[in-house]
Amino acid sequence: MKALLLTFLVVCVSAAYAQCPTAESIVKTKSKTKDSYGVNSQSRSGSVKSGDTYEMSFIAQDGMDYRLSSKLANPAAGTISFEIYEMTVEKKMVDGKVTYKRTKHVLANSNEAGSEPIEFTTDKSRKIFVAVSLSGGDPKKPTCVGVLVEDKKTTKLGF
16 A cells, blocks of 8 residues: 555656646746737647657637747757748649648748747638757756747727
């Protein structure tokens, strides 16, 4: 009975230790300027080892502005790079037959944006994918990565 209780306790402590904090607590910094973006419930955090990629997806709705930012919980653990993409279906004619092929359409990556958050508006609802890679750290020691999705209603211009 004691062995079973001890095993259960070790598993519970290990599971609690292995959890990453929320994406909001990793990425958000105290800012003196207030903006109208709010944290979206589709924000995620996960554990990544150097050389691995953490992938997530979220639904971007029509009529909303989005801001995506990503950060390591421990900045000394390495550097992160990310890629934001969507899967599109292309229609092609091959030997007189119509074929459909799903392809990856890259919308942005960290080479274009650096460490700054990426802001965008979508003209229709779509599924967006975010792939975050960690490099330069210890490949045996995982670290937490947060991907914060913020949104606000698009400001209507004109009459």
